[in-house]
Amino acid sequence: xxxxxxxxxxxxxxxxxxxxxxxxxxxxxxxxxxxxxxxxxxxxxxxxxxxxxxxxxxxxxxxxxxxxxxxxxxxxxxxxxxxxxxxxxxxxxxxxxxxxxxxxxxxxxxxxxxxxxxxxxxxxxxxxxxxxxxxxxxxxxxxxxxxxxxxxxxxxxxxxxxxxxxxxxxxxxxxxxxxxxxxxxxxxxxxxxxxxxxxxxxxxxxxxxxxxxxxxxxxxxxxxxxxxxxxxxxxxxxxxxxxxxxxxxxxxxxxxxxxxxxxxxxxxxxxxxxxxxxxxxxxxxxxxxxxxxxxxxxxxxxxxxxxxxxxxxxxxxxxxxxxxxx
Ligand code: XMP
Numbered sequence: 001x002x003x004x005x006x007x008x009x010x011x012x013x014x015x016x017x018x019x020x021x022x023x024x025x026x027x028x029x030x031x032x033x034x035x036x037x038x039x040x041x042x043x044x045x046x047x048x049x050x051x052x053x054x055x056x057x058x059x060x061x062x063x064x065x066x067x068x069x070x071x072x073x074x075x076x077x078x079x080x081x082x083x084x085x086x087x088x089x090x091x092x093x094x095x096x097x098x099x100x101x102x103x104x105x106x107x108x109x110x111x112x113x114x115x116x117x118x119x120x121x122x123x124x125x126x127x128x129x130x131x132x133x134x135x136x137x138x139x140x141x142x143x144x145x146x147x148x149x150x151x152x153x154x155x156x157x158x159x160x161x162x163x164x165x166x167x168x169x170x171x172x173x174x175x176x177x178x179x180x181x182x183x184x185x186x187x188x189x190x191x192x193x194x195x196x197x198x199x200x201x202x203x204x205x206x207x208x209x210x211x212x213x214x215x216x217x218x219x220x221x222x223x224x225x226x227x228x229x230x231x232x233x234x235x236x237x238x239x240x241x242x243x244x245x246x247x248x249x250x251x252x253x254x255x256x257x258x259x260x261x262x263x264x265x266x267x268x269x270x271x272x273x274x275x276x277x278x279x280x281x282x283x284x285x286x287x288x289x290x291x292x293x294x295x296x297x298x299x300x301x302x303x304x305x306x307x308x309x310x311x312x313x314x315x316x317x318x319x320x321x322x323x324x325x326x
Contacts (some may be wrong), residue, residue: 023192064093073209
């Protein structure tokens with residue numbers, strides 16, 4: 001239990017100088033813990049796993065094996081960014097697994113949100129397990145566990161409720177961020193040279209766009225979610241809302257309605273825009289997006305995203321809504 005408590009003497013990491021000294025200490029500790037052995041890491045490209053990866057690359061270089069599983073439910077540009085930052089720039093030992101068809105196949109026809117989550121989580125573990133078995137000499141498993149995970153979820157990353165690797169693949173854990181709060185992780189990530197777009201990204205659920213493509217996932221609606229989300233993010237960035245609004249995204253329901261385009265009748269999907277602010281994600285208020293911007297985003301989405309003829313703006317706070325639609 002003692003081991004799970006942030007040491008009282010630990011100063012809050014708020015500056016580059018403090019981050020640099022944390023990094024120095026951790027690099028020494030990681031070298032000592034790992035020696036000349038190999039470490040495996042599931043690198044999603046989210047803040048926590050990216051910072052763990054960067055720290056381990058600094059400490060042990062190619063002894064770290066990063067596995068990036070593209071499950072087809074990532075945002076536009078994310079898998080490419082992981083490859084660019086970690087393989088091309090940081091020269092990491094990165095295994096990129098294209099598991100898109102496999103995940104979409106498993107999810108075909110499944111509309112229940114909990115079942116979808118379970119399938120995505122379980123399949124993720126299976127893909128990761130297969131990659132782990134292909135690697136020789138792995139003795140450690142690195143994880144992006146941060147302090148709130150320990151305090152709130154007994155050391156398990158939030159929402160990862162699908163069990164872990166089988167017993168014969170139980171590696172010794174490496175969790176260098178376990179006493180850090182999220183804001184500290186970001187300061188450390190920046191000090192390690194990670195791009196802002198990776199370090200300051202908004203929260204993104206593990207099951208990814210799978211929770212925003214409502215009902216049974218189909219390729220056309222999944223692309224509609226991905227493309228509309230990219231437009232929303234681009235417009236928020238252009239209008240200074242990135243970093244100001246806590247979380248914003250689009251969702252696509254599984255029904256169509258009648259519309260009209262170029263004088264002809266359409267029968268297509270709506271896109272829902274959600275933008276919320278919160279402190280702890282337990283309650284949330286909506287962001288009042290300026291009307292002109294909403295109209296501009298609506299026009300872009302209906303023009304640029306295939307199979308979409310309407311855009312809706314969700315005005316519901318949490319409660320009574322949740323942040324995600326799923
Ligand atoms: P809800 O929809 O429950 O979401 O109001 C609260 C916050 O949690 C995020 N969320 C997740 N985060 N894995 C995560 O790491 C997940 O499976 C997951 N599901 C929801 C959600 O985006 C929101 O920020």
